[in-house]
Amino acid sequence: MLEALPGALSLRESTGGMRMEMYRKDRVRCVKGAGNLREYRLTQKTKTRRVIAACCNTPMFLDFTEGHWIDLYGHLWPADTLPPLQMRTMTGDLEDPSALPGDVPNLKKHSAGFFVRLLGAWAAMGFRRPKIGYVEGALDVGE
Template structure:
């Protein structure tokens, strides 16, 4: 539980730190994640975010175990709609996608490409594959769930119980990213 992981954007101006192990390692195939990934990948010099399968790889962490240790002034958010409670956070220095924040939730999804080569934890499941035109084309190396599985929710609830039902806010994002949602 004392594992500390430091992750940084491509240019090194932003550095994040997590403590402990991820709640779970997922690849999301929902329409929103795939749309947002396309927007982030279209930014100048942005890295690829979508996996070969088309999904978005994330490591889910408790919010109380994440902090920005350098470059918070470079973080920008965007939302697919004005009313969505989900925001994506990207750096303004090099357009590196950093995390997805369910603002009313207790967890944060750090994007998989932040991990240096060979250090990303093994994928545990694909979620929301029912949003795809042909989910049968996905590999069967991990479970491919049509929506969010019971296992998914149990892991999130377990983490929330361990946090004493807290919902920390990520309040160090400094502004908005000017993008036009797809």
């Protein structure tokens, strides 16, 4: 649905997946254009929101509002500055996961190691859950 917005870029890679970069919320801030950010939630009760720059319909990040991290869409980085890929997760959702390259682990679900790293980052933050308060309003998707 987000890719169908006027002027929106494709989020999916040739594998069918989306490149996401996880960061601690206390290490990410918006330095310009926060007034253009809008949220989109799949339902009114969902705790996950996609944040889009409404001026150009560019998806910026996915925010699990009760978590301590955000997932930044990988398409935002120039290719030469994108952090190295460490793993693919949720590959069990693909029709043919065997078509994925073997350059990094292709995990069917999230691994125990993934959750250990996530918990370690949260501990390093003093178990805080910063809020991202600079997103103003909901995205009008014409539903």
